[in-house]
Amino acid sequence: MLSRHIYFPCIVEKISRYYSNYFKGNLNDPTNNINLNNLWFEYESIPLKWHYPIGVLYDLYTSSLSTSSSHLPWQIIVHLSKFPESELIRFPDIECIESHYMTT
Template identity: 45%
Template sequence: MTAELGGLQRAIWEGSIPLEIRLAGAECRTFDDSDPYMIQYPRLTYLPFLLPRLHAFFASALIDPSSAPSDGWFECDGVPLKWHYPVGLLYDLYAGAEPFSQEAGDKNQDGLPWRLVVHFSDWPDESLVKPDAEGKTVHDAFVNSVKEADFLRNGTAKAVMSLSKEDSTNLWQSVESRKWTRFRRVRHANARRQTASRSSTASTRSCSAITVRRCATYP
């Protein structure tokens, strides 16, 4: 059972989505279009990690070459994408949605590759909070999401909050670098803390809550 669980966890970790990313037409000086950037991208990571390489890829086509990678943001069918959501979650939320453009929907019935547009200007302030150039905001958002997940599962976030500085750094770097072995070491250490915490409180349950996904259908 342990081996099967470990295999499942690794399969989830290694899940990926093909992306086709184009530069926004209004920001492109090559006939309002440019070659797309194609990549097989991990589900359990974040779009801002792509911005430096996207900025370099589209640099020759940018109308405003003074823009910075940290100015970048993504949209899907005209909807700005929340940068603090993992790519897999964003895909699940938007790839199955009815496209605003019927023409776009006809061309890409299966949703793959997932077609996105990247901008390096006109940040959508009403929809997104802009992260800092150093990436600290992205890091903090990730840490908060891990705490929330731990609390939902166990009724407390003590295990995550008690991670050593080294483990906390390794956890974040494992997401940045996609290193399974580094992530697994931190996960095992956290699991031991959770087991010890449950034992100290004489809890007989493996977790106090489970997460659910609520789907609503609107007319």
């Protein structure tokens, strides 16, 4: 469960730890690494912008639905490759994100 006011980059470490369990089998394989620079999120084929809080994104993309409770938990796709350069900007390191959060 995530808070509505948090940003996706703030949970990247959790995601990395979760998926690393699936990659532990062959750590010597260079294709078996999680590249956090390529990580991005999608909902209903729409890449989600990292610089909006999760709650804002949820409201934005589910507000037209008849009942939002039927879309809980919010099912998004976490991509580990094929970053959509033309649609999203890559997020900086977590310190920049935290600084951005503290000033907004």
